[in-house]
Amino acid sequence: xxxxxxxDSRPGRRRTNQDRIAYSYSRDALLMVLADGMGGxxxxxxxxxxxxxxxxxxxxxxxHPTVSAPKDFLYKAMLDAHQAILSDALDRSLTxxxxxxxxxxxxxAGSAWWxxxxxxxxxxxxxxxxxxxxRDHSRVQMLFDQGKIDAHGAQTHPERNRLYNCxxxxxxxxxxxxxxxxxxxxxxxxxxxxGVWGPLGDARLRTGLSGAEVQExxxxxxxxxxxxxxxxxxxLSMIAMRWHGNDQDPAPETLSTASxxxxxxxxxxxxxxxxxxxxxxxxxxxxxxxxxxINAAIKKLETSKN
Numbered sequence: 253x254x255x256x257x258x259x260d261s262r263p264g265r266r267r268t269n270q271d272r273i274a275y276s277y278s279r280d281a282l283l284m285v286l287a288d289g290m291g292g293x294x295x296x297x298x299x300x301x302x303x304x305x306x307x308x309x310x311x312x313x314x315x316h317p318t319v320s321a322p323k324d325f326l327y328k329a330m331l332d333a334h335q336a337i338l339s340d341a342l343d344r345s346l347t348x349x350x351x352x353x354x355x356x357x358x359x360x361a362g363s364a365w366w367x368x369x370x371x372x373x374x375x376x377x378x379x380x381x382x383x384x385x386x387r388d389h390s391r392v393q394m395l396f397d398q399g400k401i402d403a404h405g406a407q408t409h410p411e412r413n414r415l416y417n418c419x420x421x422x423x424x425x426x427x428x429x430x431x432x433x434x435x436x437x438x439x440x441x442x443x444x445x446x447g448v449w450g451p452l453g454d455a456r457l458r459t460g461l462s463g464a465e466v467q468e469x470x471x472x473x474x475x476x477x478x479x480x481x482x483x484x485x486x487x488l489s490m491i492a493m494r495w496h497g498n499d500q501d502p503a504p505e506t507l508s509t510a511s512x513x514x515x516x517x518x519x520x521x522x523x524x525x526x527x528x529x530x531x532x533x534x535x536x537x538x539x540x541x542x543x544x545x546i547n548a549a550i551k552k553l554e555t556s557k558n
Contacts, residue, residue, distance in 0.1 A: 253280060253509045254496040255359070258466040260474050261522045264447055264485035270297040270352075271445050271489035272304040274521035279317040279512040281360040283307065284491050288353040288372050288445040290418060295350035299337050299420040303354050304521065306333035311358075312517050322358040323429050326367035330354060330419065330427045337420040351420035355386065355443050362497060364441055367429040370418045373449050376433055377440040380462045382454060384433060389417035389426070435495045440466070447488030448473065451480035466492040467505050489522075 263269040270289030275282065287303045289296025310329040311319070319325045333354065341349035353370025366374050368386050376384040391414040417426050435441075440461050449457060452473070460473040470492050477488050496506050512518070 253277070253282065253359070254499055254506050255282065256466050256494045256496065256503060256505045257282075257284075257491070257507065258470045259489075259491040259520070259522060260470055261489040262474060262478060262487070264478060264481055264487050265483055266291075266485075266487055268297060269487045270300055271447070271487045272297075272300040272521070273443075273489045273491050274304050274308055274519065275491060275493075276308050276311055276517055276519035277507075277509055277512075278312075278315040278517055279509050279514060281311075281315040281318045281358060282493070283311040283315070284357045284359075284441070284443055284493060286355050286372050286443040286445060286489055286491055287419075288370065288447075288487070288489070290351040290353065290370075290415070290420075294348070295341075295346065296352060298340070299350035299352035300354075302337050302340055303330075303333040303352050303419050306336045307354075307356055308519060308521070312519075315360075315517075317512075317514055318360045319358055322360065322365040323367075323432075326356055326358060326365060327427050327429050330356065330367055330369065330425070334419040334425055341420075348422065349420045351418045353415065353445075354419055357441055357443060359435070359441065359493065359495070362435050364433045364435055365430055366433075367427050369425045369427055370415050372443065372445050375440075375442045375444075375454075375457060375461075377442065377458060377461055378436060379438075380458060382458055383439070384430070385454070386428065386430075388415075389428070390415050435497065437495065437497050437499060439495045440492055441495070442490065442492040444490040445486075445488060447481065447486035448477045448490050450486070451477045461492060465503050465505055466494050 259273050261271050261273050272287045275284045285304050285307045287300035289300035307329050338349050353372040355368040355372040355374050357366040371388040371390045374386045419425050461469050470490055478485055
């Protein structure tokens with residue numbers, strides 16, 4: 253596989269960053285994950301952390317070097333992440349399991365598959381066109397689908413942050429999965445939280461990702477979204493992958509997985525657990541301890557299933 257990839261996550265004007273983003277790839281498969289911890293509920297960053305780590309671990313168990321039945325894999329992996337959140341909440345004696353949105357995408361064999369819960373979005377861009385986009389699990393999306401509000405009304409609606417689906421919480425999530433999306437040379441797959449797509453909208457995102465390589469376009473888009481978000485700017489996160497397929501003369505930033513071993517993986521994860529925002533209530537020791545507990549909860553869930 254040959255592709256370019258870049259990710260960025262920023263706290264915006266919030267005291268903490270509850271978003272988590274990551275990608276991991278084997279010789280023949282790539283996973284991208286973005287989780288946005290729900291700030292209206294306690295411990296949203298914990299749910300995002302668990303969901304992201306659980307999906308990464310599921311991928312690394314399954315991709316040898318490709319994932320069998322990617323659509324089914326994503327559906328089951330997300331339900332497993334949901335259960336890992338519930339298990340961790342039980343171990344911590346939390347009164348309510350924390351919640352997070354999540355969007356994840358598998359790329360392999362020249363195609364992409366994705367799944368999501370909540371309002372973190374995936375865009376598939378072909379040239380200057382949006383070839384595919386996820387549908388938000390939100391109150392505003394329902395009103396828009398019913399013709400009760402227009403696009404402008406959706407941007408300003410007082411319930412625009414009200415979601416009816418997520419991982420964690422007290423309800424079993426509904427996981428939306430995509431059909432196989434056949435990639436063409438220079439297609440871009442982009443995942444982002446509502447802190448990005450909210451201020452920018454589809455048109456600015458489409459324009460911003462056209463032309464330049466993702467290493468240039470992602471920081472520029474993030475800066476624009478942060479500026480438009482103003483003094484109430486939410487956490488904002490974004491991953492963008494440009495597919496180069498079998499391009500014999502790709503851009504210098506292009507990654508080639510041909511040299512990876514059959515069992516090898518390259519992984520990168522970003523979020524507040526890696527770079528804590530100053531003046532939060534968590535010390536570095538607290539964060540490391542939480543990560544150890546999260547990994548233990550995921551391992552415990554895996555053991556109970558076997």
